[in-house]
Amino acid sequence: YFVFKAFFHLVCTSNVDVKNALTFSGPLEDMFGYTVQQYENEEGKWVLIGSPLVGQPEKRTGDVYKCPVGRDSPSACTKLNLPASTSVPNVVEVKENMTLGTTLVTNPKGGFLACGPLYAYKCGRLHYTTGVCSNVSSTFETVGAIAPSVQECKTQLDIVIVLDGSNSIYPWESVTGFLNSLLRNMDIGPQQTQVGIVQYGQTVVHEFYLNTYSTTEDVMAAALRIRQRGGTQTMTALGIDTAREEAFTEAHGARRGVQKVMVIVTDGESHDNYRLQKVIDDCEDENIQRFAIAILGSYSRGNLSTEKFVEEIKSIASKPTEKHFFNVSDELALLTIVEALGERIFALEATTDQQASSFEMEMSQAGFSAHYSQDWVMLGAVGAYDWNGTVLMVKDTGISMPTNDTFRDRRSERNEPLAAYLGYTVNSALTPGGVLYIAGQPRYNHTGQVIIYKMEGKEVQVIQRLNGEQIGSYFGGVITTVDIDRDSFTDLLLVGAPMYMGTEKEEQGKVYVYSLNKTKFEYQMSLEPVKQTCCSPLKQDTCKVLKNEPCGARFGTAIAAVKDLNLDGYNDIVIGSPLEDDHRGAVYIYHGHGKAISKKYSQRIASGGDGEKVKFFGQSVHGEMDLNDDGLIDVTIGGLGGAALFWSRDVAEVNVSMQFIPKSINIQQQNCQINIRKTICIDATICFKTRLKSKEDIFESSLQYWITLDAQRQISRSLFTESHERKMQKNITIKGSECTKHNFYMLASKSFKDKPDFQDSVKVLLEFNFSDPESGPVLDSNLPNSIAEYIPFTKDCGAKNRCISDLVLIVKASIAGDSSSPFIVKSRNDKFTIQLSVKNKKDSAYNTRVLVQYSPNIIFAGIEDIQKDSCESNHNITCKVGYPFLKPEEEISFKISFQFNASYLLENATIHVYATSDSEEPPETLSDNRGHVTIPVKYEVGLIFVSVFKEHHVIIAANDTVPTAINTTEQIGDEVTLHYRIEKGEHFPMPNLTLQILFPNVTAAKNTLLYLTALSHSQNAICQSSYPVDPLKIGTGKPFVLSKIKEPTRDTIMDCDTYSCASINCALVPSDIYQVNVSLRVWKPTIIKASIHSLTLVVKALLRSENSSLILRNDHQKLETMIKISKEHPPGTVPLWVILLSIFAGLLILALLIFALWKAGFFKRPLKKKMEK
Known part of the structure; x- marks a missing residue:
């Protein structure tokens, strides 16, 4: 069984109940749960579950189970045994491995269609996998099989074996053993394959003709009795020509219109090779397919060159030579080519162009996908035309079977699709102009493609192609159309690419959303799952090792358009992601609105099982019916090994209103007393009104609600009177509508006027949810589950209740400079201040504040002459002045200090200051509310x-x-x-x-x-x-x-x-x-x-x-x-004449000096004369 868990957004806004799912289990190895459909008939309501490998490992016919639903009903499922009652007349059926239940769709007119794309029928020795769909009535009776690819079995071949019986063939038993092995695998009879044998050497002998024996056993017995005729010459041209002229005649059993096949077995070059080319041309004219076998034994024994011999035998074989020519080392090795030769002969039965080169509808696997459109039943046939695929259009008046060229893009002929798997999924879109038919081919050009076409009678007219973007993503592997606004016309096309690779090369998957614009689909957006983390060799130490590969999600493996789940009037989308959580699986629900769907999923439902007994939850999804008669659409989700039915929960609209008395807060008019202090009290009245969206009846519900006072602030300015707390949680029972009252008060303290606690209104937040969110209805996700009301503060401006202020701002800086003499900044620690003065000349200016913006080359350092918590700085500075209001003629001055920022070296330090308040101010007085300081600066580099x-x-x-x-x-x-x-x-x-x-x-x-x-x-x-x-x-x-x-x-x-x-x-x-x-x-x-x-x-x-x-x-x-x-001066002696001359000059100067002193009376003694006197 599945164990489920859900991830909710907000308060359980998604209404799919994950706790009480009705589960169904079956064998994992039978792929029980691969497909699911909700179904209703006269007997009751059911979940149909496809199990395509029922009967494994031998038969694997597959089947469909019917499982009764209803909260009180048992969940035992009954197998319908559809393979036994599903038969196609006039063919030999091969129901083993038919995988019935791979495709399961309900018929809008009643009943359903269950398809087994691997259903086959026997045609000769071949099995043609054409597929079949069982058309089941509303009472679970098979009313017919739809198998448009089954055709008349044309297995008739006329085969003549031409044996070289010359003496060089040895041993002959090897030849008869080869014949016995080859003939054993042929269905021989008058209406099937006929065989004749011709032996030649020097002459030609008819061992038996095409019409001699009519059973495989008789032909094998006759072949064993053939004796080697011998001969010294090898007349190969004669043997071939005789077989052409005599064996392939109506008298000897040849049938008109039946493919002629000749198998030539020889061990040597012909002695009449001069005739060989003409004989081969005659065979070509009569459209005889020739298989030529060269036995090289005699050449090996004689050590001879085989080159010329091999070239001759190749010339005998039909084209292409590689499919019609064989060579063996000796006679004993003939048995080694029996299987390959038989397959190539039998391949002729499967083709109408007689070239054994391709299949058309023989391997079509019709029913690989199926869809009921307005006029047609669309059957995807991925195996048609060599697995290029096609879409078969079926209705009572006939079948439209497009040719191989119908869907081909003429503009890209050179890129002819190979194994594109067209029809892997099919759907239709209804527009005002008619029906558009849609088919995916996920392997087209390796990136995938979706084809949109119209039907003109039985002719297909392609009108648009949508191409994938990533190789191997399987774009077009899943397609779904949805009418979001329920106007009967298609709004969106969703295309799944479940193998879209994520960044870690995991198969995350992606869903592309296209909107319909008239008859063209236009890309709108893409959806992706929760990212799955995959372990790699580089991350083994950091992630949990997963048990299963591949890793990823394969988001988009199933995409279901479901009816309105959340009762908002718009249809919704459910997307399966079966590889999530290590192959446990998950599904995503997307709600519709208008003509689109939300990009974000509204609910994710994950399987919490072990991923072993049941896995791939989300492999299939269906949600079209109310299966428990509660008026709500339910969702069925399948995986491998189980399926689950999720009941939807009703959606309730809850509207809440709050009213307060008084409606505003006047901080100067206290109306109550709390703890001996006067303050302001407010009465709050809260009213709830509830309604179920599914019905108009009044219902009783229990709500839980939470109230938070002053919710936008970290510290509340108000508390509840009864608890003295800012938060309160209460329960209330409502029947239609109900009101309740609460009282709270503003903090009564000195900070009431002194602290800046009343800048903005008091926000009262109320959140609510149902008391038991796990049961009963859920809240409407389109409505809020919380409301907030604001209580403003009253401005005391007299009778006019209108404050008109006039602020004047004066700004002065402590430093100065100009362009010719800038201020020199010598250190990053250099500081300066600006002096700010704010004066109010008129009415009170409420919430007065000064806003300061400054250039990045300065940093706010602090404030002076004002409370520090008055200013807030987040690069810009906001300072509250005279809070809560600046009185008339009141003036406040303060300083803001800055220091220089070395990270920004600008030529000017710039400061812009602006004074404002919540009061009004006439435009003509605003000019003095601004101040501006610009200081040219230079920075002195202290190097x-x-x-x-x-x-x-x-x-x-x-x-x-x-x-x-x-x-x-x-x-x-x-x-x-x-x-x-x-x-x-x-x-x-x-x-x-x-x-x-x-x-x-x-x-x-x-x-x-x-x-x-x-x-x-x-x-x-x-x-x-x-x-x-x-x-x-x-x-x-x-x-x-x-x-x-x-x-x-x-x-x-x-x-x-x-x-x-x-x-x-x-x-x-x-x-x-x-x-x-x-x-x-x-x-x-x-x-x-x-x-x-x-x-x-x-x-x-x-x-x-x-x-x-x-x-x-x-x-x-x-x-x-x-x-x-x-x-330096050089050393040396003074000449004698210089010395004598110097002495004479000195004496002469001395004599002159004495004479001068004598004349001046120097030598006279005046004291002696005075004494004598």
């Missing part, structure tokens, strides 16, 4: 820019001379290495930088001063020099011969402000650390030649930012390095 040395000292020895040639860089002069290092700061990102290094490389006389020998840098730097590195290639060992130079310079300082300099330019991409190294050599010959004793060379490094928003500090933009060069 580190250093050089290892600020000064380098170079001394030129007094005895240094200018060499004639420089062979190594060391001979140039002293080396000066400059190291520049740049490191990222901690606050802002590093911009693109440019580093320029300038050094004086030549004097005004173009003599070299500094010679560049090396340049290196980190990978994040790209450097180029205007002065090449080692331009004279001295470092590579190339000598440089110095010419005589003169250096007139007398300057002691050379820098790039007055002298021409070489430059090194480096582009630095953003990174944390950069390094640039420059190696220079002082060009000593120039210094020696210069008439100076010291020289200072200035090397500059300039750093610039390429981002206009990211700037550098002044001390980070320039570094200077001094290279100070000094020359």
